Amino acid sequence: MTEVGIDGVEIWTGKLKLDLAETFAPAQGEDPGKYTKGLGLNASSLPDVYEDIVTMGANASKRLMERKGLSPEDIGRIDVATESSFDQSKPVSTYVAGCLEQTFDGDFHHANKGERKFACVSGTQSLDDAYNWIRAGRNQGRKALVIATDTALYARDDPGEATQGAGAVAMLIDEDPDLVTLGDEQGFGSADETDFLKPNQQFPSVDGKRSMQVYLARMREAMIDFARNGGDTHPDNFELAPFHTPFPGMVRKAAVLGYRHCIRDTEIEDELAEEIGRQPRREAFDDHEAFLDAITEYTDKLAETTAYEEWYAKTVEPTFAISREVGNWYTGSVHLARAAGLAEALEDGRDLTGRNMLVSSYGSGAQAEIHAETIQEGWAEEIEQLNIFEQIEKRNEITFEEYESIHDVHNHDETTEMEPLTSPDGEFVFDGWGRMGERKYTYVE
Protein backbone atom coordinates (compact mmCIF):
# COMPACT_ATOMS: atom_id res chain seq x y z
CA MET A 1 0.00 0.00 0.00
CA THR A 2 1.25 3.50 -0.83
CA GLU A 3 2.41 5.45 2.19
CA VAL A 4 0.80 8.86 2.74
CA GLY A 5 1.96 11.75 4.89
CA ILE A 6 3.54 15.19 4.99
CA ASP A 7 5.72 15.88 1.99
CA GLY A 8 6.70 19.43 2.87
CA VAL A 9 6.11 22.16 5.42
CA GLU A 10 6.47 25.93 5.54
CA ILE A 11 5.99 28.24 8.51
CA TRP A 12 5.17 31.94 8.47
CA THR A 13 5.31 34.01 11.64
CA GLY A 14 3.58 37.30 12.37
CA LYS A 15 6.21 39.99 11.96
CA LEU A 16 6.03 41.66 15.36
CA LYS A 17 7.69 40.46 18.54
CA LEU A 18 6.42 41.20 22.04
CA ASP A 19 9.17 40.31 24.51
CA LEU A 20 7.47 38.84 27.56
CA ALA A 21 10.27 39.34 30.09
CA GLU A 22 11.49 42.78 29.00
CA THR A 23 8.26 44.43 27.83
CA PHE A 24 5.15 42.55 28.94
CA ALA A 25 6.14 41.57 32.50
CA PRO A 26 7.01 45.10 33.73
CA ALA A 27 3.82 46.52 32.24
CA GLN A 28 1.77 43.82 33.97
CA GLY A 29 3.68 44.21 37.24
CA GLU A 30 4.72 40.55 37.08
CA ASP A 31 8.04 38.81 37.66
CA PRO A 32 9.53 37.89 34.23
CA GLY A 33 10.16 34.36 35.57
CA LYS A 34 6.41 33.72 35.52
CA TYR A 35 6.57 33.80 31.73
CA THR A 36 10.05 32.54 30.92
CA LYS A 37 10.28 29.83 33.58
CA GLY A 38 6.66 29.17 34.62
CA LEU A 39 5.00 29.20 31.20
CA GLY A 40 8.27 28.59 29.34
CA LEU A 41 7.71 31.42 26.85
CA ASN A 42 10.15 34.18 25.87
CA ALA A 43 8.09 36.13 23.36
CA SER A 44 4.87 36.31 21.34
CA SER A 45 4.64 36.78 17.57
CA LEU A 46 1.93 39.27 16.63
CA PRO A 47 0.59 40.32 13.24
CA ASP A 48 1.47 43.72 11.80
CA VAL A 49 -1.36 45.94 10.53
CA TYR A 50 -1.41 44.31 7.06
CA GLU A 51 -1.18 40.71 8.30
CA ASP A 52 -3.98 38.28 9.17
CA ILE A 53 -4.83 34.58 8.97
CA VAL A 54 -5.19 34.78 5.18
CA THR A 55 -1.90 36.60 4.45
CA MET A 56 0.09 34.35 6.77
CA GLY A 57 -1.52 31.18 5.36
CA ALA A 58 -1.09 32.32 1.75
CA ASN A 59 2.52 33.40 2.30
CA ALA A 60 3.45 30.04 3.83
CA SER A 61 1.62 28.19 1.04
CA LYS A 62 3.24 30.23 -1.74
CA ARG A 63 6.70 29.43 -0.46
CA LEU A 64 5.77 25.75 -0.10
CA MET A 65 4.34 25.46 -3.61
CA GLU A 66 7.30 27.27 -5.16
CA ARG A 67 9.81 25.15 -3.29
CA LYS A 68 8.03 21.96 -4.38
CA GLY A 69 7.67 23.20 -7.99
CA LEU A 70 3.87 22.93 -7.93
CA SER A 71 1.19 24.70 -9.93
CA PRO A 72 -2.44 25.12 -8.80
CA GLU A 73 -3.60 22.16 -10.93
CA ASP A 74 -1.42 19.83 -8.81
CA ILE A 75 -3.54 20.62 -5.74
CA GLY A 76 -6.87 18.76 -5.40
CA ARG A 77 -7.79 19.95 -1.93
CA ILE A 78 -7.20 23.00 0.28
CA ASP A 79 -8.25 22.81 3.91
CA VAL A 80 -7.74 25.62 6.37
CA ALA A 81 -7.85 24.96 10.10
CA THR A 82 -8.39 28.06 12.20
CA GLU A 83 -10.00 29.41 15.35
CA SER A 84 -9.72 32.97 14.08
CA SER A 85 -12.08 32.94 11.12
CA PHE A 86 -13.83 36.22 10.30
CA ASP A 87 -16.67 34.79 8.21
CA GLN A 88 -19.40 32.33 9.20
CA SER A 89 -19.93 31.17 5.63
CA LYS A 90 -17.09 31.78 3.18
CA PRO A 91 -14.08 29.64 4.11
CA VAL A 92 -10.62 31.09 4.54
CA SER A 93 -9.34 28.54 2.00
CA THR A 94 -11.15 30.46 -0.78
CA TYR A 95 -9.34 33.65 0.21
CA VAL A 96 -6.01 31.81 0.29
CA ALA A 97 -6.65 30.30 -3.15
CA GLY A 98 -7.58 33.76 -4.44
CA CYS A 99 -4.28 35.13 -3.16
CA LEU A 100 -2.24 32.33 -4.69
CA GLU A 101 -4.00 32.76 -8.04
CA GLN A 102 -2.60 36.30 -8.15
CA THR A 103 0.94 34.94 -8.36
CA PHE A 104 0.70 31.45 -9.94
CA ASP A 105 -0.34 30.61 -13.49
CA GLY A 106 -3.57 28.59 -13.52
CA ASP A 107 -6.26 28.29 -10.87
CA PHE A 108 -7.64 26.12 -8.08
CA HIS A 109 -11.15 25.84 -9.56
CA HIS A 110 -11.10 22.04 -9.28
CA ALA A 111 -9.72 21.88 -5.76
CA ASN A 112 -12.13 20.96 -2.96
CA LYS A 113 -11.85 23.69 -0.33
CA GLY A 114 -13.04 23.85 3.23
CA GLU A 115 -12.49 25.09 6.74
CA ARG A 116 -12.16 22.87 9.78
CA LYS A 117 -13.19 23.81 13.30
CA PHE A 118 -12.44 22.09 16.55
CA ALA A 119 -10.22 24.53 18.41
CA CYS A 120 -6.52 23.67 18.12
CA VAL A 121 -7.03 20.03 17.15
CA SER A 122 -8.55 21.00 13.80
CA GLY A 123 -5.07 21.36 12.24
CA THR A 124 -4.50 17.66 12.84
CA GLN A 125 -8.07 16.83 11.80
CA SER A 126 -7.41 18.55 8.46
CA LEU A 127 -4.27 16.49 8.09
CA ASP A 128 -6.37 13.38 8.72
CA ASP A 129 -8.97 14.44 6.16
CA ALA A 130 -6.27 14.90 3.54
CA TYR A 131 -4.66 11.59 4.45
CA ASN A 132 -8.00 9.77 4.21
CA TRP A 133 -8.81 11.42 0.87
CA ILE A 134 -5.52 10.24 -0.61
CA ARG A 135 -5.68 6.77 0.96
CA ALA A 136 -9.19 6.35 -0.44
CA GLY A 137 -7.74 6.98 -3.92
CA ARG A 138 -10.00 9.95 -4.57
CA ASN A 139 -7.10 12.35 -5.17
CA GLN A 140 -6.42 11.20 -8.76
CA GLY A 141 -2.71 11.85 -8.33
CA ARG A 142 -3.23 15.27 -6.83
CA LYS A 143 -1.94 16.59 -3.51
CA ALA A 144 -3.61 18.33 -0.59
CA LEU A 145 -2.66 21.64 0.95
CA VAL A 146 -3.42 21.87 4.67
CA ILE A 147 -3.03 25.26 6.32
CA ALA A 148 -3.22 25.88 10.06
CA THR A 149 -3.41 29.64 10.63
CA ASP A 150 -4.37 31.72 13.64
CA THR A 151 -4.12 35.08 15.29
CA ALA A 152 -4.33 33.75 18.82
CA LEU A 153 -5.26 36.92 20.67
CA TYR A 154 -6.89 37.13 24.10
CA ALA A 155 -8.78 40.03 25.63
CA ARG A 156 -6.45 42.51 27.29
CA ASP A 157 -5.56 41.50 30.85
CA ASP A 158 -6.94 37.98 30.42
CA PRO A 159 -4.46 35.50 32.00
CA GLY A 160 -4.11 33.96 28.52
CA GLU A 161 -2.67 37.23 27.17
CA ALA A 162 0.85 36.01 27.94
CA THR A 163 0.37 33.00 25.66
CA GLN A 164 -0.71 34.91 22.54
CA GLY A 165 0.79 34.25 19.11
CA ALA A 166 0.17 34.60 15.39
CA GLY A 167 1.37 32.54 12.46
CA ALA A 168 0.62 29.86 9.92
CA VAL A 169 1.88 26.39 9.07
CA ALA A 170 1.30 25.10 5.52
CA MET A 171 1.70 21.39 4.87
CA LEU A 172 1.67 19.46 1.63
CA ILE A 173 0.08 16.02 1.99
CA ASP A 174 1.04 13.47 -0.63
CA GLU A 175 1.89 9.88 -1.48
CA ASP A 176 5.49 8.78 -0.80
CA PRO A 177 6.16 11.91 1.25
CA ASP A 178 9.61 13.36 1.94
CA LEU A 179 9.03 14.27 5.61
CA VAL A 180 6.83 11.79 7.53
CA THR A 181 4.26 9.09 6.90
CA LEU A 182 1.24 8.87 9.19
CA GLY A 183 0.44 5.62 10.98
CA ASP A 184 -3.04 4.08 10.79
CA GLU A 185 -3.56 3.79 14.55
CA GLN A 186 -5.18 6.73 16.28
CA GLY A 187 -6.34 7.36 19.82
CA PHE A 188 -9.07 9.83 20.73
CA GLY A 189 -10.14 11.37 24.03
CA SER A 190 -13.17 13.57 23.49
CA ALA A 191 -15.81 15.06 25.79
CA ASP A 192 -18.27 17.95 25.94
CA GLU A 193 -16.22 20.48 27.95
CA THR A 194 -16.49 24.19 28.67
CA ASP A 195 -12.84 25.14 29.17
CA PHE A 196 -12.16 27.55 26.30
CA LEU A 197 -14.69 28.75 23.74
CA LYS A 198 -15.61 31.70 21.51
CA PRO A 199 -19.42 31.85 21.35
CA ASN A 200 -19.62 34.24 18.37
CA GLN A 201 -16.98 36.47 19.86
CA GLN A 202 -13.43 37.26 18.78
CA PHE A 203 -11.56 36.76 22.04
CA PRO A 204 -12.01 33.51 23.94
CA SER A 205 -13.82 32.93 27.21
CA VAL A 206 -11.30 30.87 29.12
CA ASP A 207 -11.26 28.97 32.36
CA GLY A 208 -7.47 28.70 32.30
CA LYS A 209 -6.89 26.35 35.21
CA ARG A 210 -9.74 24.10 34.15
CA SER A 211 -8.44 24.06 30.56
CA MET A 212 -5.17 22.61 31.85
CA GLN A 213 -6.99 19.82 33.68
CA VAL A 214 -9.11 19.07 30.63
CA TYR A 215 -5.98 18.97 28.42
CA LEU A 216 -4.45 16.33 30.71
CA ALA A 217 -7.64 14.30 31.07
CA ARG A 218 -8.34 14.11 27.34
CA MET A 219 -4.69 13.31 26.55
CA ARG A 220 -4.85 10.41 28.99
CA GLU A 221 -8.00 9.06 27.34
CA ALA A 222 -6.40 9.41 23.92
CA MET A 223 -3.30 7.52 25.05
CA ILE A 224 -5.40 4.63 26.38
CA ASP A 225 -7.37 4.55 23.14
CA PHE A 226 -4.19 4.69 21.03
CA ALA A 227 -2.70 1.69 22.83
CA ARG A 228 -6.00 -0.19 22.65
CA ASN A 229 -6.04 0.38 18.90
CA GLY A 230 -2.62 -1.21 18.50
CA GLY A 231 -0.42 1.90 18.81
CA ASP A 232 3.10 1.38 20.16
CA THR A 233 3.60 3.50 23.27
CA HIS A 234 6.98 2.24 24.47
CA PRO A 235 9.03 5.41 25.20
CA ASP A 236 12.15 3.97 23.55
CA ASN A 237 10.25 3.47 20.30
CA PHE A 238 9.79 7.15 19.48
CA GLU A 239 12.50 9.73 18.99
CA LEU A 240 10.39 12.85 19.40
CA ALA A 241 7.06 13.56 21.07
CA PRO A 242 5.54 16.77 19.66
CA PHE A 243 2.56 17.93 21.74
CA HIS A 244 0.05 20.69 21.24
CA THR A 245 2.00 23.45 23.00
CA PRO A 246 -0.14 26.37 24.25
CA PHE A 247 2.98 27.08 26.32
CA PRO A 248 5.87 24.72 27.12
CA GLY A 249 4.93 24.60 30.83
CA MET A 250 1.69 22.81 29.85
CA VAL A 251 3.63 20.14 27.98
CA ARG A 252 6.05 19.77 30.90
CA LYS A 253 3.05 18.69 32.99
CA ALA A 254 1.65 16.39 30.30
CA ALA A 255 4.97 14.74 29.41
CA VAL A 256 5.69 13.24 32.82
CA LEU A 257 2.15 11.85 33.03
CA GLY A 258 2.52 10.42 29.53
CA TYR A 259 5.89 8.87 30.38
CA ARG A 260 4.48 7.37 33.58
CA HIS A 261 1.66 5.81 31.58
CA CYS A 262 3.96 4.50 28.86
CA ILE A 263 6.51 2.82 31.15
CA ARG A 264 3.87 0.94 33.13
CA ASP A 265 4.51 -2.84 32.90
CA THR A 266 7.67 -2.31 30.86
CA GLU A 267 11.29 -3.08 31.74
CA ILE A 268 11.74 0.67 32.39
CA GLU A 269 9.35 0.50 35.33
CA ASP A 270 11.19 -2.60 36.58
CA GLU A 271 14.58 -0.91 36.26
CA LEU A 272 13.36 2.17 38.14
CA ALA A 273 11.68 0.13 40.91
CA GLU A 274 14.82 -0.05 43.03
CA GLU A 275 15.17 3.74 42.95
CA ILE A 276 11.56 4.93 43.29
CA GLY A 277 9.43 1.81 43.77
CA ARG A 278 6.78 0.50 41.38
CA GLN A 279 3.83 2.59 40.25
CA PRO A 280 0.92 2.45 42.69
CA ARG A 281 -1.98 0.53 41.07
CA ARG A 282 -5.49 1.87 41.58
CA GLU A 283 -6.87 -1.58 42.37
CA ALA A 284 -4.47 -1.91 45.31
CA PHE A 285 -6.17 1.01 47.13
CA ASP A 286 -9.56 1.02 48.88
CA ASP A 287 -9.35 4.76 49.36
CA HIS A 288 -9.19 6.95 46.21
CA GLU A 289 -7.52 9.88 48.01
CA ALA A 290 -4.79 7.59 49.28
CA PHE A 291 -4.22 6.35 45.73
CA LEU A 292 -3.99 9.93 44.43
CA ASP A 293 -1.43 10.82 47.11
CA ALA A 294 0.64 7.76 46.28
CA ILE A 295 0.58 8.29 42.51
CA THR A 296 1.44 11.99 42.91
CA GLU A 297 4.40 11.08 45.10
CA TYR A 298 5.55 8.48 42.57
CA THR A 299 5.21 10.97 39.68
CA ASP A 300 7.26 13.59 41.53
CA LYS A 301 10.01 11.05 42.10
CA LEU A 302 9.81 9.83 38.50
CA ALA A 303 10.32 13.37 37.19
CA GLU A 304 13.63 13.51 39.10
CA THR A 305 15.07 10.27 37.73
CA THR A 306 17.91 10.33 35.21
CA ALA A 307 15.90 8.00 32.96
CA TYR A 308 13.06 10.52 32.72
CA GLU A 309 15.30 13.58 32.46
CA GLU A 310 17.25 12.01 29.59
CA TRP A 311 14.10 10.92 27.78
CA TYR A 312 12.54 14.38 28.20
CA ALA A 313 15.71 16.19 27.04
CA LYS A 314 15.86 14.08 23.87
CA THR A 315 12.19 13.61 23.05
CA VAL A 316 10.23 16.63 24.31
CA GLU A 317 12.48 19.63 25.04
CA PRO A 318 13.61 20.06 21.37
CA THR A 319 9.97 20.46 20.29
CA PHE A 320 9.75 23.84 22.12
CA ALA A 321 12.43 25.58 20.04
CA ILE A 322 9.89 27.55 17.99
CA SER A 323 6.93 27.80 20.39
CA ARG A 324 8.89 29.41 23.19
CA GLU A 325 9.80 32.28 20.84
CA VAL A 326 6.38 32.76 19.19
CA GLY A 327 3.68 31.72 21.69
CA ASN A 328 0.55 29.72 20.97
CA TRP A 329 -0.50 29.41 17.33
CA TYR A 330 -3.56 27.31 18.23
CA THR A 331 -4.18 25.05 15.19
CA GLY A 332 -0.55 25.30 14.09
CA SER A 333 0.97 24.66 17.51
CA VAL A 334 1.55 20.89 17.33
CA HIS A 335 2.84 21.28 13.78
CA LEU A 336 5.36 23.84 15.00
CA ALA A 337 6.39 21.35 17.68
CA ARG A 338 7.03 18.67 15.03
CA ALA A 339 9.10 21.04 12.90
CA ALA A 340 11.05 22.35 15.90
CA GLY A 341 11.86 18.86 17.15
CA LEU A 342 13.12 17.80 13.74
CA ALA A 343 15.11 21.02 13.29
CA GLU A 344 16.83 20.59 16.66
CA ALA A 345 17.53 16.92 15.92
CA LEU A 346 19.08 17.89 12.60
CA GLU A 347 21.29 20.43 14.29
CA ASP A 348 22.38 17.78 16.80
CA GLY A 349 23.29 15.44 13.93
CA ARG A 350 20.71 12.81 14.89
CA ASP A 351 19.88 10.30 12.16
CA LEU A 352 16.12 9.89 12.33
CA THR A 353 15.29 8.19 9.04
CA GLY A 354 12.86 5.34 9.67
CA ARG A 355 12.36 6.35 13.32
CA ASN A 356 9.02 7.26 14.86
CA MET A 357 7.42 10.26 16.53
CA LEU A 358 4.40 10.19 18.81
CA VAL A 359 2.27 13.22 17.97
CA SER A 360 -0.27 14.44 20.55
CA SER A 361 -2.80 17.05 19.45
CA TYR A 362 -5.40 18.81 21.55
CA GLY A 363 -8.31 21.17 21.07
CA SER A 364 -10.39 22.78 23.79
CA GLY A 365 -14.03 21.92 23.98
CA ALA A 366 -12.42 19.26 24.07
CA GLN A 367 -10.58 16.56 22.16
CA ALA A 368 -7.14 15.00 22.17
CA GLU A 369 -5.79 12.85 19.35
CA ILE A 370 -2.63 10.75 19.34
CA HIS A 371 -0.97 9.08 16.37
CA ALA A 372 2.49 7.96 15.31
CA GLU A 373 4.52 9.23 12.37
CA THR A 374 7.54 7.66 10.69
CA ILE A 375 10.33 9.98 9.61
CA GLN A 376 11.25 9.62 5.93
CA GLU A 377 14.55 9.71 4.08
CA GLY A 378 14.05 13.24 2.76
CA TRP A 379 13.43 14.74 6.23
CA ALA A 380 16.81 16.43 6.69
CA GLU A 381 16.71 18.17 3.31
CA GLU A 382 13.12 19.26 3.92
CA ILE A 383 13.83 20.65 7.39
CA GLU A 384 17.02 22.38 6.22
CA GLN A 385 14.90 24.55 3.92
CA LEU A 386 12.85 26.01 6.76
CA ASN A 387 13.62 29.67 7.35
CA ILE A 388 11.47 30.11 10.47
CA PHE A 389 14.45 30.77 12.74
CA GLU A 390 15.59 33.61 10.43
CA GLN A 391 12.02 34.98 10.40
CA ILE A 392 11.93 34.88 14.20
CA GLU A 393 15.22 36.81 14.37
CA LYS A 394 14.02 39.40 11.87
CA ARG A 395 10.79 40.28 13.70
CA ASN A 396 10.27 43.88 14.71
CA GLU A 397 10.38 44.15 18.50
CA ILE A 398 7.58 46.40 19.75
CA THR A 399 7.15 48.62 22.78
CA PHE A 400 4.27 48.11 25.17
CA GLU A 401 2.49 51.17 23.72
CA GLU A 402 2.83 49.75 20.20
CA TYR A 403 1.51 46.45 21.50
CA GLU A 404 -1.58 48.15 22.93
CA SER A 405 -2.26 49.82 19.58
CA ILE A 406 -1.67 46.70 17.50
CA HIS A 407 -4.01 44.71 19.77
CA ASP A 408 -6.67 47.36 19.13
CA VAL A 409 -6.03 47.31 15.36
CA HIS A 410 -6.80 43.59 15.30
CA ASN A 411 -9.76 43.92 17.67
CA HIS A 412 -12.90 43.63 15.53
CA ASP A 413 -14.79 45.92 17.94
CA GLU A 414 -12.29 48.79 17.58
CA THR A 415 -11.65 51.09 14.63
CA THR A 416 -8.06 51.99 15.50
CA GLU A 417 -5.88 53.03 12.57
CA MET A 418 -2.11 52.94 12.70
CA GLU A 419 0.84 52.90 10.33
CA PRO A 420 2.44 49.47 9.85
CA LEU A 421 5.58 48.87 11.89
CA THR A 422 7.27 46.84 9.15
CA SER A 423 7.35 46.97 5.34
CA PRO A 424 5.96 44.10 3.29
CA ASP A 425 8.47 42.53 0.96
CA GLY A 426 7.44 39.88 -1.57
CA GLU A 427 4.26 38.84 0.25
CA PHE A 428 0.47 39.02 0.38
CA VAL A 429 -1.02 41.86 2.41
CA PHE A 430 -4.49 42.81 3.65
CA ASP A 431 -5.66 45.66 1.47
CA GLY A 432 -9.00 46.86 2.89
CA TRP A 433 -12.64 45.92 2.60
CA GLY A 434 -14.83 45.19 -0.43
CA ARG A 435 -18.42 46.30 -1.04
CA MET A 436 -19.93 43.15 0.59
CA GLY A 437 -17.74 43.30 3.66
CA GLU A 438 -15.19 40.88 2.23
CA ARG A 439 -11.51 41.30 2.99
CA LYS A 440 -9.22 42.13 0.06
CA TYR A 441 -5.64 41.12 -0.53
CA THR A 442 -2.78 42.16 -2.81
CA TYR A 443 0.63 40.77 -3.53
CA VAL A 444 3.40 43.28 -2.82
CA GLU A 445 6.61 42.70 -4.79
Ligand code: CAA
Ligand atom coordinates in the same frame (compact mmCIF):
# COMPACT_ATOMS: atom_id res chain seq x y z
N1 CAA B 1 9.19 32.20 38.45
C1 CAA B 1 8.96 30.94 38.00
N2 CAA B 1 7.71 30.42 37.84
C2 CAA B 1 6.66 31.22 38.15
C3 CAA B 1 6.83 32.54 38.62
C4 CAA B 1 8.16 33.02 38.78
N3 CAA B 1 8.41 34.25 39.21
N4 CAA B 1 5.60 33.06 38.82
C5 CAA B 1 4.70 32.10 38.50
N5 CAA B 1 5.34 31.00 38.09
C6 CAA B 1 4.75 29.76 37.58
C7 CAA B 1 3.53 29.29 38.37
O1 CAA B 1 3.91 28.54 39.51
C8 CAA B 1 2.83 28.45 37.29
O2 CAA B 1 3.49 27.21 37.16
P1 CAA B 1 2.79 25.87 37.72
O3 CAA B 1 1.48 25.73 36.98
O4 CAA B 1 3.75 24.80 37.39
O5 CAA B 1 2.59 26.08 39.19
C9 CAA B 1 3.12 29.22 36.02
O6 CAA B 1 4.25 30.05 36.29
C10 CAA B 1 1.98 30.12 35.55
O7 CAA B 1 1.61 30.93 36.63
P2 CAA B 1 0.06 31.08 37.02
O8 CAA B 1 -0.57 29.73 37.07
O9 CAA B 1 -0.05 31.94 38.21
O10 CAA B 1 -0.43 31.87 35.73
P3 CAA B 1 -1.86 32.43 35.40
O11 CAA B 1 -2.90 31.83 36.27
O12 CAA B 1 -1.78 33.90 35.32
O13 CAA B 1 -2.07 31.92 33.90
C11 CAA B 1 -2.87 30.15 32.51
C12 CAA B 1 -1.77 30.59 33.47
C13 CAA B 1 -4.16 29.88 33.28
C14 CAA B 1 -2.43 28.87 31.80
C15 CAA B 1 -3.11 31.27 31.48
O14 CAA B 1 -1.95 31.53 30.76
C16 CAA B 1 -4.23 30.95 30.50
O15 CAA B 1 -5.41 31.11 30.81
N6 CAA B 1 -3.87 30.53 29.25
C17 CAA B 1 -4.83 30.28 28.21
C18 CAA B 1 -5.43 28.90 28.33
C19 CAA B 1 -4.41 27.82 28.01
O16 CAA B 1 -3.45 28.01 27.30
N7 CAA B 1 -4.68 26.62 28.53
C20 CAA B 1 -3.83 25.48 28.22
C21 CAA B 1 -4.63 24.21 28.07
S1 CAA B 1 -5.95 24.49 26.89
C22 CAA B 1 -5.21 24.40 25.37
O17 CAA B 1 -4.14 23.89 25.24
C23 CAA B 1 -5.95 24.94 24.18
C24 CAA B 1 -5.33 26.25 23.78
O18 CAA B 1 -4.41 26.25 22.95
C25 CAA B 1 -5.81 27.48 24.38
